[in-house]
Amino acid sequence: MNDVFDRIRQPWPWYVAGPLIGLTVPLLLILGNKLFGISSSLRHICAACIPAKISFFNYNWKKEVWNLFFVAGIFFGGYVAAVFLTNDRPVTINENLREELAGYGIKNLSALVPSDLFHFEALFTLKGFLLIVVGGFLVGFGTRYAGGCTSGHAITGISMLQLPSIIATACFMIGGIIMANFVLPYILML
């Protein structure tokens, strides 16, 4: 029994986690005809809090409140995993990446979100502002413009063999590859 619990506390391999993530699609469909997608929650938050007579935010968001319950669950799930299912080992990281990041002074590998980059004081530096504030803005603007994010397009959309989702997912990857390889190194040097 202890052995099982020990396994759970380790990072889960992709062939365990991936299929379980995929099962979210039929789970939500069968629970109540809900189409798995998370970025919509950001739109529902806008519609609920600051619709400002913008037609894009004037719809019956209450009908979509399930989506807000789902993301609230993700928050609590993150808490449960971090408090009860964690181990003290540093995060797994590719050796080349570890060396490269050490060159930028990113050495703390104790958490999945690097504390050398993501902390409140960093908000007042150009580097932190770009990573946290600008990055977040691009995530919110881009996912809505694209009509979905990794869950909606990459997982649900491709599962349903939707061409727009395949194109959108390819563009997520192209954007990420450009940013991570050609722009981010200069930001990390700041």
Next chain:
Amino acid sequence: MNQLHNRHTDTDFEIRFVNEFGVNNASTTHRAWHNVKYLIAGILFGILLVKSEVISWFRIQEMFRFQEFHMYGVIGSAVVVGMLSVRLIKYFNIRTVDGEKIEFQSKKFKKGNVIGGLIFGFGWALTGACPGPLFAQIGTGAAVVSVTLLSAVAGTWVYGFFHDRLPH
């Protein structure tokens, strides 16, 4: 409540029409506490996101630099299982727990799939998080990510503000 629904029928159609995921296609309405099942599904999903290290900024960098297979394995196997599930639901005509037929609408291509997709890709590489992981990261105690999340809400709002003027 029912009246409210009727009044909004047209806009409901509207939000489905703009290429959306994360929507409710159910015709059965329930009392609010029924949403607890989505809270529980979310908790399980959040645990998965953390334990698979999908919410790791480092994992996202490895993916975009082609240094590790991990993320490709997670997303790839999730898609395969999702695809098989959709097939099975269609083939066996599986219904929801309320006995409703499960409908799959096709999505229409729009320019935003490309432009918005690229913009999201930039943000994904910077923050190391897509929308789901943002919520999970905050849950793990990375409090500053709540600023990233607020900024993402702001980004969504600005998109909505310029919605009619952007190429689609």
